[in-house]
Amino acid sequence: MSEGPLDHLIRLLAGLPGLGNRSARRIALHLLERRETLMLPLARGLEHAATEIKDCDVCGNLDSVSPCRVCCDPARDAAKICVVAHVSDVWAVERTGAYRGRYHVLGGLLSALDGVGPADLRIEALFSRLKAPSAYAAANDSKISEDVQHIEEVILALSATVDGQSTAHYIADHLQDFPIKVTRLAHGVPVGGELDYLDDGTIVTALNSRSAA
Amino acid sequence: MSEGPLDHLIRLLAGLPGLGNRSARRIALHLLERRETLMLPLARGLEHAATEIKDCDVCGNLDSVSPCRVCCDPARDAAKICVVAHVSDVWAVERTGAYRGRYHVLGGLLSALDGVGPADLRIEALFSRLKAPSAYAAANDSKISEDVQHIEEVILALSATVDGQSTAHYIADHLQDFPIKVTRLAHGVPVGGELDYLDDGTIVTALNSRSAA
Numbered sequence: 001m002s003e004g005p006l007d008h009l010i011r012l013l014a015g016l017p018g019l020g021n022r023s024a025r026r027i028a029l030h031l032l033e034r035r036e037t038l039m040l041p042l043a044r045g046l047e048h049a050a051t052e053i054k055d056c057d058v059c060g061n062l063d064s065v066s067p068c069r070v071c072c073d074p075a076r077d078a079a080k081i082c083v084v085a086h087v088s089d090v091w092a093v094e095r096t097g098a099y100r101g102r103y104h105v106l107g108g109l110l111s112a113l114d115g116v117g118p119a120d121l122r123i124e125a126l127f128s129r130l131k132a133p134s135a136y137a138a139a140n141d142s143k144i145s146e147d148v149q150h151i152e153e154v155i156l157a158l159s160a161t162v163d164g165q166s167t168a169h170y171i172a173d174h175l176q177d178f179p180i181k182v183t184r185l186a187h188g189v190p191v192g193g194e195l196d197y198l199d200d201g202t203i204v205t206a207l208n209s210r211s212a213a
Numbered sequence: 214m215s216e217g218p219l220d221h222l223i224r225l226l227a228g229l230p231g232l233g234n235r236s237a238r239r240i241a242l243h244l245l246e247r248r249e250t251l252m253l254p255l256a257r258g259l260e261h262a263a264t265e266i267k268d269c270d271v272c273g274n275l276d277s278v279s280p281c282r283v284c285c286d287p288a289r290d291a292a293k294i295c296v297v298a299h300v301s302d303v304w305a306v307e308r309t310g311a312y313r314g315r316y317h318v319l320g321g322l323l324s325a326l327d328g329v330g331p332a333d334l335r336i337e338a339l340f341s342r343l344k345a346p347s348a349y350a351a352a353n354d355s356k357i358s359e360d361v362q363h364i365e366e367v368i369l370a371l372s373a374t375v376d377g378q379s380t381a382h383y384i385a386d387h388l389q390d391f392p393i394k395v396t397r398l399a400h401g402v403p404v405g406g407e408l409d410y411l412d413d414g415t416i417v418t419a420l421n422s423r424s425a426a
Binding site for chain 2: 004005006008009012013015016017018019023025026027028029030031032035038040041043044046047048049050052062064086087091
């Protein structure tokens, strides 16, 4: 028997991250009970997002306009660039509301195990963006070239994993000769974290980076 | 700022059962990385299923044809009807492969707390289906009337909860005068279940329904 529309839908849903067969069946039934209010809007929302959302040519963020609204926002500090691995990291930093500079999304991390090299990421784009901000902006879109000045600081907001740290190291290494301050996120005890439950590496790092109380 | 297509999509996804904001964001990014291979097929799959899938007029199951393929299958025993609360229960019983009769989906369970009465469920339809199978089939679709005979057994496959059992009781009560055998699923120790972890109610039921070893 060929696959019916329901089995087809369940198979597609079950392939989404975090979902399995059981949750896909549950979602399919939930949707079929709400065809007009949820199922068709979701179908249209998916299609709309698939055609409307694009990568920002400047920073690699996802938005319905390119350059994205972060890159175009004149209220943000164009002299600071926060380098992150994924678009979800942009969202995570944005949710804090604590950062008012711009971003550069690498699209992943260097990984010898997975065979991800510098050419697979937006690392070269970062270097040319830092080397000649106005030329980079002009090549990508003139709208933001006017407020691009000399970039003063690059914040490497990469995961505290082996891949994240080797990527940070690779970038910092290549930026040594640039007149740019390169910083990375502080490592230490997470807010709300109990010492007893922390791994040794975090405690050692927190000890070494201790500050005056 | 008005809601962009990405925020809109994430909001819709976050409303699905079992998903929250974080998993919805993760799914949205996963989809945007696979627009042609997954996102657009999913949009079309949703739309296709929303228009193609219908309730079976006979049993209430969901299928792309009505009567559904279970009702139309001449190899299945039309003299047995398995009464279940939800379409997902049909799928659960079908996965076992142990049942070759037909189904009747109530669409829920009687619930005094939630204000669900007999008129909110497909209970009357069950009674007319049992009272006059050929007339019921003819009224809904002639295709299956030819193989509908006298219905011999109704299996109440309802949850072992208060609502499930009161629904089973209500149906069994109304079928007393019908020349039909009414059965319910056995209660007892689940296969693979350890006695020590079972609740008292299950152990008492399993003791009372013990069989010769």
